[in-house]
Amino acid sequence: MRYPNGIVRNNIKNTSYDNRGMTLEDDLNTTNDYYLLNNIACIHKKPTPIQVVKVKYFKKSVIIYEAFFKKPSTTDYNGVYKGKYIDFEAKETNLNYFPLSNLNAHQLKHLNTIIDMGGISFIIVSFKKYKEIYLLETSHILFFVNSNKKSIPYEYFKNHGFLINLNYMPRIDYLKIVDYILEGERYEVKN
Secondary structure, eight states: OBOTTSOBOOOOOOOOOTTOOOOHHHHHHHHHHHHHHTTSOEEEEOOOOEEEEEEEEOSSOEEEEEEEESSOOOOSEEEEETTEEEEEEEEEESSSEEEGGGSOHHHHHHHHHHHHTTOEEEEEEEETTTTEEEEEEHHHHHHHHHTTOSEEEHHHHHHHSEEEOBOSSSSBOTHHHHHHHHHTOOOOOOO
């Protein structure tokens, strides 16, 4: 690999396969790569904008010593599918509810703005305790926020969200559910 200071590095390190279970983010990134490779959709993880203040250069690396966030990040993912703008946040929880404190006020405002502009916005939540992943549309989240609730129960996700079954490829096929949202139909879970 060629680094900015011109150093070439070709070291291959032994890889440990301990704890290699994929996280929700890893699965979504793999899914989005699949969508892009197969010309299905163009959806990417948004990087958090940072301002680097201090760095130190070494022979084989560069270390960032000081940085700060330029501005609050909106949501995790955005892109285009079937001519529609899509924007969503991905979260994991070990609880039997989703704490609304996991979403910042500016993120909620952003998700609502997407809907107002004609796009599609939602959250994808992995309930690790149940080994299930759900998609919940923004309108449901705003209902809980406007009702001054602190969390959304797992049961609500089961009754009003969309269960996403894990597959081989694409791993988390959330666009199957987006198709139902686009068609205005209710997606029934079939196991």
